[in-house]
Amino acid sequence: MTSQKINVANDYLQGTHPAILNRMVESNEMELTGYGTDPITASAVERIRQACACPKAEVRFLLGGTQTNQIAIACLLKSYQGVIAAKTGHVSVHEAGAIEFGGHKVLELDTPDGKLTADQIQQTIEDYWADGNHEHMVMPGMVYISQPTELGTLYSKEELTAISQVCKEQKVKLFVDGARLAYALACPENDTSLADIACLCDAFYIGGTKCGAMFGEALVIPDPSLIPHLTTIIKQHGALLAKGRLLGIQFDELFKDKLYDRIGQEAIHYANQIRQACKEAGLPLYFENPTNQVFCIVTEEEKEKIAKDVLFSFWEKYDDHHTVIRFATSWSTRAEDVEKLCQILSSFA
Numbered sequence: 001m002t003s004q005k006i007n008v009a010n011d012y013l014q015g016t017h018p019a020i021l022n023r024m025v026e027s028n029e030m031e032l033t034g035y036g037t038d039p040i041t042a043s044a045v046e047r048i049r050q051a052c053a054c055p056k057a058e059v060r061f062l063l064g065g066t067q068t069n070q071i072a073i074a075c076l077l078k079s080y081q082g083v084i085a086a087k088t089g090h091v092s093v094h095e096a097g098a099i100e101f102g103g104h105k106v107l108e109l110d111t112p113d114g115k116l117t118a119d120q121i122q123q124t125i126e127d128y129w130a131d132g133n134h135e136h137m138v139m140p141g142m143v144y145i146s147q148p149t150e151l152g153t154l155y156s157k158e159e160l161t162a163i164s165q166v167c168k169e170q171k172v173k174l175f176v177d178g179a180r181l182a183y184a185l186a187c188p189e190n191d192t193s194l195a196d197i198a199c200l201c202d203a204f205y206i207g208g209t210k211c212g213a214m215f216g217e218a219l220v221i222p223d224p225s226l227i228p229h230l231t232t233i234i235k236q237h238g239a240l241l242a243k244g245r246l247l248g249i250q251f252d253e254l255f256k257d258k259l260y261d262r263i264g265q266e267a268i269h270y271a272n273q274i275r276q277a278c279k280e281a282g283l284p285l286y287f288e289n290p291t292n293q294v295f296c297i298v299t300e301e302e303k304e305k306i307a308k309d310v311l312f313s314f315w316e317k318y319d320d321h322h323t324v325i326r327f328a329t330s331w332s333t334r335a336e337d338v339e340k341l342c343q344i345l346s347s348f349a
Contacts (some may be wrong), residue, residue, distance in 0.1 A: 008311065008329065013332060036241070041249075044249075044252035045248075052195055052222075061241075061244065061248060063215055063217075071219070073144070074103070082107045085106050085109070086109060088111065089108075114151035116163065118162035118166045147177075147178055148184045151293075154290060156191055160196065175204065176197055180292065271291065275294050283298060297324055306344060
């Protein structure tokens with residue numbers, strides 16, 4: 001009988017954090033009102049407002065990241081506007097054209113590390129207005145970034161502040177995708193808090209699906225007047241969950257006793273172990289990043305050898321003879337699996 005492969009293919013392998021599962025069982029027979037109007041969801045909203053130091057914020061719980069991105073962008077943009085994003089951004093690559101399906105073009109920009117810069121955004125907007133044909137073009141109406149980025153890199157508080165300033169000056173919205181936000185917050189290198197994000201952007205979401213929840217993301221709009229009739233809009237998108245308690249329970253637990261602040265710490269520790277093992281084995285990293293995703297460059301022979309014992313993600317072809325693969329750790333990653341993976345990688349030294 002063959003042993004089970006080590007699985008580091010993504011950061012949503014297991015169902016949910018035990019605290020959430022226990023709370024779901026405990027509250028299962030409670031009769032609560034629907035559509036997120038129940039007291040548990042109200043408690044989750046207040047916990048998130050406190051964590052974000054934003055006591056009046058609108059907080060809504062949605063099922064998944066693509067749905068949340070699509071609804072937020074659709075709400076915040078005019079019909080003739082598009083959203084600036086890194087070419088590697090999730091809305092650009094891994095959402096099957098969901099933003100375009102909603103009627104808004106993604107205006108992609110090249111970045112070496114997945115991060116947009118304030119200067120780059122400023123130049124893009126100025127180029128639009130300087131073009132004599134701009135009335136025949138898609139107007140930049142929003143900047144989309146993620147923390148961390150799709151490549152696992154982090155925006156510093158200084159970088160985020162500079163981007164926010166450009167967006168305010170140019171009167172475009174700033175939206176932050178936080179699908180893996182718990183892993184950003186857990187990094188020693190990170191200097192950007194939830195309160196900073198709430199202060200600097202127009203809307204953002206706190207990821208649950210990849211950060212210990214069974215499913216769900218928390219969309220936060222610091223100024224609730226920015227999107228009136230949000231319940232109706234969510235309903236129009238088929239995203240208003242009747243049993244909204246199932247989302248509220250999860251975020252009430254994630255934000256109880258600062259669990260969300262802690263839940264990514266082991267993932268970062270394990271990812272650093274894997275990064276070090278890659279370096280010691282002579283497997284070059286695609287680039288350096290401090291979060292829970294490790295990208296390394298392997299030959300086809302090395303990839304096939306690793307694949308015998310490990311489930312990982314194909315990222316992209318590096319050249320005719322090399323491939324970039326990804327190892328992703330999470331809140332549920334086990335120390336023994338990381339140790340075995342590092343032993344496999346060490347065989348290439």
